[in-house]
Amino acid sequence: MLQLFKTIFLVDLFQGLWVTLRNQNPKYIVTEQYPAERPKVAERYRGAPRLNINPENNETLCIGCNLCALACPENLIVVGTARDKQTNKKVLTTFTYDTSRCMFCGLCEDACPVDALELTQDFEIASYTREGAIWDRQLLEEGPKPTQYQF
Amino acid sequence: MAQTFLDSTELVLNMGPQHPSTHGVLRVIVKLDGEKVTGTECVIGYLHRGVEKIAENRTWVQFAPYVDRMDYVAAVSNGLGYCLAVEKLQNAEAPPRAQVVRVILTELNRIASHLLWLGTHALDIGAITPLFYTMREREGVLTIYEKYCGARLTTHAFRIGGLQYELYEGFEADVKTFCDGFLTKVDEYEELLSTNRMWVDRLQGVGILTAADCKEYGVTGPMIRAAGVKWDLRKAQPYSGYEKYDFEIPTRENGDTYDRYIVRMQEMRQSVRIIRQAVEDIPSGPIMAKVPKVLKPPVGEAYVSIEAPKGELGYYVVSDGSLQPYRVRVRPPSFINLQSLDRMARGSLVADLVAIIGTIDIVLGEVDR
Numbered sequence: 175m176l177q178l179f180k181t182i183f184l185v186d187l188f189q190g191l192w193v194t195l196r197n198q199n200p201k202y203i204v205t206e207q208y209p210a211e212r213p214k215v216a217e218r219y220r221g222a223p224r225l226n227i228n229p230e231n232n233e234t235l236c237i238g239c240n241l242c243a244l245a246c247p248e249n250l251i252v253v254g255t256a257r258d259k260q261t262n263k264k265v266l267t268t269f270t271y272d273t274s275r276c277m278f279c280g281l282c283e284d285a286c287p288v289d290a291l292e293l294t295q296d297f298e299i300a301s302y303t304r305e306g307a308i309w310d311r312q313l314l315e316e317g318p319k320p321t322q323y324q325f
Numbered sequence: 326m327a328q329t330f331l332d333s334t335e336l337v338l339n340m341g342p343q344h345p346s347t348h349g350v351l352r353v354i355v356k357l358d359g360e361k362v363t364g365t366e367c368v369i370g371y372l373h374r375g376v377e378k379i380a381e382n383r384t385w386v387q388f389a390p391y392v393d394r395m396d397y398v399a400a401v402s403n404g405l406g407y408c409l410a411v412e413k414l415q416n417a418e419a420p421p422r423a424q425v426v427r428v429i430l431t432e433l434n435r436i437a438s439h440l441l442w443l444g445t446h447a448l449d450i451g452a453i454t455p456l457f458y459t460m461r462e463r464e465g466v467l468t469i470y471e472k473y474c475g476a477r478l479t480t481h482a483f484r485i486g487g488l489q490y491e492l493y494e495g496f497e498a499d500v501k502t503f504c505d506g507f508l509t510k511v512d513e514y515e516e517l518l519s520t521n522r523m524w525v526d527r528l529q530g531v532g533i534l535t536a537a538d539c540k541e542y543g544v545t546g547p548m549i550r551a552a553g554v555k556w557d558l559r560k561a562q563p564y565s566g567y568e569k570y571d572f573e574i575p576t577r578e579n580g581d582t583y584d585r586y587i588v589r590m591q592e593m594r595q596s597v598r599i600i601r602q603a604v605e606d607i608p609s610g611p612i613m614a615k616v617p618k619v620l621k622p623p624v625g626e627a628y629v630s631i632e633a634p635k636g637e638l639g640y641y642v643v644s645d646g647s648l649q650p651y652r653v654r655v656r657p658p659s660f661i662n663l664q665s666l667d668r669m670a671r672g673s674l675v676a677d678l679v680a681i682i683g684t685i686d687i688v689l690g691e692v693d694r
Contacts (some may be wrong), residue, residue: 218475247387278391
């Protein structure tokens with residue numbers, strides 16, 4: 175009898191509709207209005223790579239040990255070093271990082287002994303060309319400059 | 326036999342690889358007699374990347390991020406399976422703290438995977454609303470991942486020998502808030518679907534796979550549990566400290582699509598139960614076992630299988646004592662569960678085929694590898 179009542183009056187369907195209606199409450203809006211509202215990614219987010227510089231004397235922290243290049247599964251890091259004639263120390267000359275092949279696994283930043291290479295919270299790293307995805311030392315030190323939209 | 330005007334001939338229909346309901350790039354060649362399916366044939370390999378071959382050209386540590394990309398919906402479970410296999414080879418064991426964190430993250434992953442399955446499966450059947458709700462709850466899991474290890478989908482959260490990242494401040498609180506809110510949401514999905522006559526009519530009695538069939542095909546996971554077999558590797562051969570937790574294996578009898586739906590809903594509740602027990606006492610201590618930085622496991626082989634959200638996920642690793650794996654073989658649950666498609670679809674209507682493909686819960690990244 176109860177089952178018949180439920181069948182005739184579409185109780186199961188209205189039950190589901192009520193769930194949908196309950197969720198119409200503006201309190202439950204979860205959509206992010208990107209790019210008007212930029213999401214705040216977590217502190218440990220593994221995004222665009224950065225080569226840190228010493229803020230005091232603007233010199234790179236990288237010691238050119240090549241450990242990141244060895245740790246990388248995709249072999250996308252190329253570290254160029256040269257021997258300084260006066261001090262006989264190894265100094266960094268070039269550093270290229272191919273973001274088009276990077277899978278942001280974070281093995282390179284784990285390997286870095288001086289915290290020079292880091293994956294940052296920048297996530298807008300698209301480029302119009304394939305060459306633009308290969309980052310040189312200058313871009314790695316300055317960081318990407320994503321377009322800021324005005325709304 | 327004389328040909329008459331109303332003779333029926335077998336019709337061969339191609340479904341996929343660009344079909345929205347095949348959950349990726351699966352191609353199914355369907356043989357039809359009118360509306361009835363008389364046979365199906367799966368064509369796979371559209372997403373083949375040769376992951377097992379890649380492993381032979383990477384070091385043991387370097388291969389770990391690649392396993393996340395097989396079953397990208399349950400990346401953490403894949404990582405756990407690989408790490409456990411290499412740890413077995415290396416004779417190392419993750420410290421207790423790492424094991425508990427691993428359990429929490431993999432169970433959260435089970436919830437995320439089942440949520441994605443529920444949303445897309447309901448979408449295939451014709452219910453759009455659950456997709457939005459499940460995506461909203463899945464976001465909660467992904468946010469915890471993002472805060473913990475910095476990535477949302479292909480997490481690379483575990484390392485061989487333990488964990489790389491220490492828990493962030495407020496991890497326990499985040500997990501507890503998620504668990505508290507989540508159970509009411511599961512009730513909401515059940516309210517939307519479980520008694521809905523359209524849902525029940527579309528699913529009940531569709532794609533029946535008996536326990537004997539399941540065993541014959543090697544089908545594991547929620548599919549075999551829906552057929553009434555109490556088989557769960559977390560109970561049968563506990564790993565990573567699962568024996569400490571109190572939980573049940575949800576089973577059903579009929580083995581049809583509706584039962585598989587119910588089993589998966591129950592599994593989400595059980596996962597919450599495990600997470601709650603695990604998050605209560607996370608032991609302190611180190612998170613990384615003593616494994617060398619340059620990993621060279623001794624010559625030998627190891628097979629470890631874990632209960633991934635989709636079934637038994639096994640890793641068979643062979644070492645020749647060098648830096649790189651000699652062979653890594655993956656036993657993916659989706660690939661083996663997909664075999665049963667023909668048995669389930671035979672005799673059903675072509676409209677039910679979509680429901681049957683959905684209920685297997687395949688991820689083509691794992692099927693093709």
